Amino acid sequence: xxxxxxxxxxxxxxxxxxxxxxxxxxxxxxxxxxxxxxxxxxxxxxxxxxxxxxxxxxxxxxxxxxxxxxxxxxxxxxxxxxxxxxxxxxxxxxxxxxxxxxxxxxxxxxxxxxxxxxxxxxxxxxxxxxxxxxxxxxxxxxxxxxxxxxxxxxxxxxxxxxxxxxxxxxxxxxxxxxxxxxxxxxxxxxxxxxxxxxxxxxxxxxxxxxxxxxxxxxxxxxxxxxxx
Numbered sequence: 043x044x045x046x047x048x049x050x051x052x053x054x055x056x057x058x059x060x061x062x063x064x065x066x067x068x069x070x071x072x073x074x075x076x077x078x079x080x081x082x083x084x085x086x087x088x089x090x091x092x093x094x095x096x097x098x099x100x101x102x103x104x105x106x107x108x109x110x111x112x113x114x115x116x117x118x119x120x121x122x123x124x125x126x127x128x129x130x131x132x133x134x135x136x137x138x139x140x141x142x143x144x145x146x147x148x149x150x151x152x153x154x155x156x157x158x159x160x161x162x163x164x165x166x167x168x169x170x171x172x173x174x175x176x177x178x179x180x181x182x183x184x185x186x187x188x189x190x191x192x193x194x195x196x197x198x199x200x201x202x203x204x205x206x207x208x209x210x211x212x213x214x215x216x217x218x219x220x221x222x223x224x225x226x227x228x229x230x231x232x233x234x235x236x237x238x239x240x241x242x243x244x245x246x247x248x249x250x251x252x253x254x255x256x257x258x259x260x261x262x263x264x265x266x267x268x269x270x
Contacts, residue, residue: 045210045266046151046152046266047152047209047210047211047212047229047230047266048152048153048155048204048206048210048211048212049147049152049153049154049155049211049212049214049262050155050156050157050182050200050211050212050213050214050229051154051155051156051157051178051213051214051215052156052157052158052191052213052214052215052216052217052220053156053158053160053165053168053169054134054158054159054160055081055216055217055236055239056214056215056216056217056234056236056255057136057137057140057156057169057172057174057255058134058135058136058137058168058172059134059135059136059137060077060081060134061077061237062130062134062135063077063081063127063130063131063134064077066123066126066127066130067080070112070117070119070123071111071112071115071117076111078238079111080104080107080108080111083107083110083111084100084103084104084107085217085219087103087106087107088100088103088159088190089190089191089192089193089219091103091190092189092190092193093193097188097189097190099161099185100159100160100161100164100184100185100190101128101131101160101161101164104127104131105124105127105128108123108124108127131164131168132164132167132168132171133167133168133171134168134171134172135171135172136172136173136174137236137254137255139254139255139256140172140174140255141173141174141177142256143254143255143256143258143259144174144177144255145177146256146259146260146263147259147262147263148177150259150263152262152266153179154177154178154179155178155179155180155181155182155200155204156169156178156180156181156182157182157183157184157191157196157197157199157200157213158181158182158183158184159183159184159190159191160183160185161183161185162181162182162183162185162186165181165183166181169181180203180204182199182200182203184196184199186199186203187199191219191220191223192219192220192222192223192224192226193223194223194226194227196223197211197213197223197224197227197229198227207228208227208228208229209228209229209230211224211229211230212229212230212231212232212262213229213230213231213232214231214232214234214255214258215231215232215233215234216233216234216235216236216239217239218233218239218240218241218242218248221233221246221248222242222245222246225246225247225248225249226245226246230249230250231248231249231250232248232249232250232251232252232258232261232262233248233250233251233252234252234253234254234255234257234258235251235252235253236254249265250262250265
């Protein structure tokens with residue numbers, strides 16, 4: 043059977059409920075669906091800037107994307123709007139099944155870590171607010187290597203810091219672009235099919251696909267049988 047990997051979690055949307063951001067976008071843009079447009083563009087431009095060799099903190103890109111989208115619609119973004127976005131992004135609650143699923147994985151003997159595009163201080167506020175920070179042995183930020191996911195450098199940063207081979211790591215994320223990057227780097231990966239997220243039928247594929255973290259946790263435990 044495959045050796046038990048170290049598990050590395052994406053944070054935004056994978057662990058925390060991004061849909062709680064919708065009221066901000068409904069108030070400003072008049073349509074809560076603009077939250078999805080904003081987040082998709084945030085990921086696209088963080089990746090584009092990384093490919094172009096121009097690293098910027100994730101939160102800075104998020105604010106700039108929000109203003110860009112507002113400019114295309116003739117909407118003015120106030121400083122209060124930007125502050126609200128920042129504060130709510132740090133206060134997203136965990137998905138309902140997440141705390142118990144994390145405890146299940148730890149109880150089965152897995153070691154848990156995080157890797158997010160957020161600045162480390164933003165990630166810390168998020169996980170503290172969500173009451174799950176103590177479930178993780180160590181937390182990593184793409185800021186540590188100045189390369190956003192899914193760049194190879196972001197995953198290599200974790201490999202170097204933990205002094206392990208790629209094959210000893212498993213990424214859990216709800217974004218196919220993230221699992222694609224991890225599998226291409228030689229990691230195992232598990233995809234959670236959160237709302238609006240699903241498998242992409244081309245490119246490197248995750249080894250596990252589940253409907254929520256509890257489902258993925260059960261599959262990981264069965265796959266690696268850590269208790270023998």
